[in-house]
Amino acid sequence: MSKAAATKAGLTNKALTNKAPTNKATLTISSKNYSSWSLRGWLLCRMAGLEFEEKRIDIDDPEQRQELLLLSPSVLVPRLTHDEVTVWDTLAIAEYLAETMPGAGLLPADRVARAHCRAVSGEMHSGFHNLRSALPMSLKARHKSFKIFSGARPDVERIKAIWSECLKTYGGPWLFGASPTVADAMYAPVCTRFRTYAVELEAPLAAYCETVFAWSLMQEWTQDALNEPEDIIELDVEF
Template sequence: MSDLKLVIGNKNISSWSFRPWILLTQFGIPFEEISLKLFTPEYAAIIDKYSPSKKVPVLNDGDLRVWDSLSIAEYLAEKYAEKELWPKDQAARAKARSVTAEMHSGFTGLRSNLSMNFHGRKPDFSIPEDAKKDIDRIQTLWEECLSSYGGPFLFGKNFSIADAFYAPVVSRFITYGVKLGPKASEYVQTISNLPSYKSWGEGAKLEIN
């Protein structure tokens, strides 16, 4: 059994948990999944055992606790440097970090109005203006990266931390029927067709059935 334990919330709604989960899964890094149901007495009773912040996701590596999805990603990038979770090229790596950090700290309009509901479908949802601005910015980022690095992933032929951080956005765009241009639509297909993405979806489906 792996020493890595990833503690996550509900797969249907926990976008923060999705990021490190798909990262670990896509790179074939063994880990034990511990799933807690958010907003329940059981969660409140047990979360202290795993997470100093009382939030998920949190990665336990032996006695070490690493919380926050970006911190987890950076820790994994160092621990498994040979797997190149960030782009190898320095300039591409710097841009990938910027793109990832913008997702991590921004897009509050999107987060607030288009919450993650992996198996929900709301094609007639009226998207508020602040969320539309975020969607436009995300589409611009995707198109720039795909054009500059050749796709099919944001920084070329290999999946990276940047793709992991935008995987929940792909889910949101599908849920709410967001209209995108050709390049961004193709990227949505690329991510949503990954076995790791589909595996997360299967777990989410079990929660709501």
């Protein structure tokens, strides 16, 4: 990767060394109840087997916001700092971890499946803005019924189509087969949104969501979210 490409991908100049990585890592996140991007980054780090210190940032606190501005030009979380590398974009974190810890299986071994995984992960990363606006993540909330406005319905249907294709092609129970990958980390918050807002799912898709909910990492994150103070303001940095 060239220096310019690495910088664009979310790496600081300090990342452009050939030093062997260490276990010293910090993951900066925000609300566990509301921040879907924090959840994605956290899942990726845990899936990779990375030992890291978890640091919470309250973006509504002016002093914390200034600190975050100094550390991350985009003011976005999650932000991973590891072995003098700072990565603040979720897909950049995924690629960094896959490269640094190739044995973790974050991406499928098969070249075709790997490309497919990257494509659907990228689609989640850059799209579905209407769904995010209409169905914000809130693990504490649960609606018996919820009217989804028309602008978000195509997003819901597209996600269903992605899941259906992956489960049919790779056999489940995860999107790319027997083990969770980057794609599952990217779509895990969507499972919580569908549960929160009572989105009806066909049986295979509902089963996939149950697989995600039964995931020990998701159960750990969810419990922390439920224990989070009620006075945290819903974040608007998701978009």
